[in-house]
Amino acid sequence: MFIPYKADVLIEKKPYIVIGLLIVCVLMFIYTQFLSDPELEEFFFFYGFIPLSPHFTSYISHIFLHANFLHITGNMLFLFLFGPALENYLGSFKFFCLYSGSGLAAMAGHIFFSNDMLQFEPCIGSSGAISGLLSAFLLCFPNIKIKHFYMYLSSTLGFISLPAWITISYWFVEQIFFHLLTKSGYAPIAFGAHIGGFLFGIIFYFTLIKKNPETPINQNDADVQRKHKKKLFNPDVINIDELNNGDFQKVYDLFLLEKKSAPSLTYFYFLANNNFIKYLKPADFFRIYKLLCEADKVIDAATTLTYFINNFSEDSNLSEAYFELGKLYLLKFNDVENGNYLLNIVITYFPDSAFCADAEALLC
Numbered sequence: 001m002f003i004p005y006k007a008d009v010l011i012e013k014k015p016y017i018v019i020g021l022l023i024v025c026v027l028m029f030i031y032t033q034f035l036s037d038p039e040l041e042e043f044f045f046f047y048g049f050i051p052l053s054p055h056f057t058s059y060i061s062h063i064f065l066h067a068n069f070l071h072i073t074g075n076m077l078f079l080f081l082f083g084p085a086l087e088n089y090l091g092s093f094k095f096f097c098l099y100s101g102s103g104l105a106a107m108a109g110h111i112f113f114s115n116d117m118l119q120f121e122p123c124i125g126s127s128g129a130i131s132g133l134l135s136a137f138l139l140c141f142p143n144i145k146i147k148h149f150y151m152y153l154s155s156t157l158g159f160i161s162l163p164a165w166i167t168i169s170y171w172f173v174e175q176i177f178f179h180l181l182t183k184s185g186y187a188p189i190a191f192g193a194h195i196g197g198f199l200f201g202i203i204f205y206f207t208l209i210k211k212n213p214e215t216p217i218n219q220n221d222a223d224v225q226r227k228h229k230k231k232l233f234n235p236d237v238i239n240i241d242e243l244n245n246g247d248f249q250k251v252y253d254l255f256l257l258e259k260k261s262a263p264s265l266t267y268f269y270f271l272a273n274n275n276f277i278k279y280l281k282p283a284d285f286f287r288i289y290k291l292l293c294e295a296d297k298v299i300d301a302a303t304t305l306t307y308f309i310n311n312f313s314e315d316s317n318l319s320e321a322y323f324e325l326g327k328l329y330l331l332k333f334n335d336v337e338n339g340n341y342l343l344n345i346v347i348t349y350f351p352d353s354a355f356c357a358d359a360e361a362l363l364c
Helices: 017-034 039-048 056-064 069-090 092-115 127-141 164-181 192-207 221-229 247-259 261-273 280-294 298-311 318-331 336-349 357-360
Strands: 002-005 144-150 158-165
Touching: 002 069, 002 164, 017 056, 017 069, 017 092, 039 056, 056 092, 069 092, 069 127, 092 127, 092 192, 127 164, 127 192, 144 164, 158 164, 164 192, 261 280, 280 298, 280 318, 298 318, 318 336, 318 357, 336 357
Parallel strands: none
Antiparallel strands: 002 144, 144 158
């Protein structure tokens, strides 16, 4: 038996949608514990999804209901394990669309794949929606390591890390196997719903994720640089006129004094687009990098670190720049080859660096 419990993905932003879903599911489960058996049965038949006579609200409400403690614990574990990385990667809105769409597709899969015995029973649980998260995670982060607890013959216990593509592929094969095994009889688990949600996640990835990937700028490619170059000013953030005189020292002083991220980035883009970036100090680039990450401008963040590496090769923070850039390639751009290459530079050339151990842990 294998139980996944941690994904080696850096979560840079709080996953508010995942947290909200967890809270709603737990609160709904607590509420159902205070219902009598007849009340609980009526509640599940009204808000659970019944294929032959679904109530309108049940298409969504079934996602938040769970039958028992083991049911909700397993689902919330998988939601907490795979959800935050996807919400960070996709953004909250797109993540919510993926989750909701997977839940609806799961019910379509339940209708299509399930036998007649299940057509009269209410289907509840978030596992169908979470199945869509699994397939999207598999395609977005195939080589991310998933840590598992395992138990063999009730006596051998241990821990093991496996790539996401192995963990999730194995899980999906299990769903197909058990679906075929229980196809002609009654099954307490809606394996058809899992299959439907999983397939939706694949479709969602190839239609709405892969077509619009965020990819880093190649610093040697002038055309790409021009294509992704940001506009100078946001008039809602700062007075443009005070910057138009091209006074580098004045703008640089404003940049150093500014505490808010949006104006700071406006000053930075002014300096960069007017060829003043070469006068910035090494410490400035790490501040800019953090601000760009906070603003989710990961392409510019990668470009900033690349500029730092190319122009400050003797700086004491060079290992940190290689580590952060490698982390960006792995976790934001899903570029395992370049990510591992940069992390190996940290391990090979900076063995005494504080980032060496973290680089080894991130290697795919």
